[in-house]
Amino acid sequence: MRKLLALTCAAVLTGFAAIAAPNVTFKSIDGGVLEMSDWAGQPVLVVNTASQCAFTRQYADLQSLYDTYRAQGLVVLAVPSDDFRQELDSAAEVKEFCEMTFGLDMPMADITSVTGQNAHPFYGWVKAQTGFVPRWNFNKVLIGADGSVIETWGSRTSPLARPVTDAVETALAGS
Template sequence: MRIIMAVLLWMGAGGAWAAPLDTVFANIDGGTIEMSDFRGKPVLVVNTASQCGFTYQYDGLQALYDAYRDRGLVVLAVPSDDFNQELASAEAVKEFCALNFALDLPMADVSRVKGADAHPFYRAVRAETGFVPRWNFNKVLIAPDGAVAGSWGSNVKPRSPKITRQIEAMLP
């Protein structure tokens, strides 16, 4: 199965291996989020869910974004119902995050993060590293050159030194 997915990624990228920054997310506000726009910047991508015990991490994601965005960090929230803990619609997710966390970081539309129907970003990460989110609030750090620089599970908080040390090393 992994070989089939790798071939599909290769074919979908016009004959070249797809990379995480070669993908596009639907934006929760409409339009798209072109990951290629973030080339040259570190990008922390986090699969989120509104009804999860880790939802409090939205505060940490916003604080991380606030601390480093002026130096180039992008934090992208990717709501997902793959673990049956997301609200019923993108509109409900957006309202929940605005009311409870005052988020202004970029947010994708509700997306799949695992399995055969996973978003191309997550398929590219899996092809490159073998990493697949095992729960909500898993984190993937993309280096400015587009390579996967690290991945962490739900228990690693957004402002953990494990994450911030790597981010700081990538910032001017």
């Protein structure tokens, strides 16, 4: 029975892992849907964010990274989450805070769960691919132009840190 269960779980994970990240959608903070398939062929840096976190200042660096590389094709997607109890109460408050405080104009998802049983399918896919699960806010996942996970970084890694910008530049060169 355990062997059958293990094989079934492996088959489910294999089937789920076969779903390329570009097929994933997020609810947009502006209403509607953000479809990663719209960014097929482009690298996408997905970052779980929060407005009331010690790392919230990274929004400025995310915008700077986006400004630096967007013309070359980089997409930076902010995914606000209250999983660590540090997000504002509504998407409208998050949007206003980010625009007023940091001048953000990058794509932003609505408030989204990134951990546990209610984690967004993107984060389930990343976990199945790499074992990576956000342990706090401002974890970064770089998706390549082919839809695969290139690299992941934790909260302490600045969006402008050399490992991130090197990986972004390499991904852009290959897209």
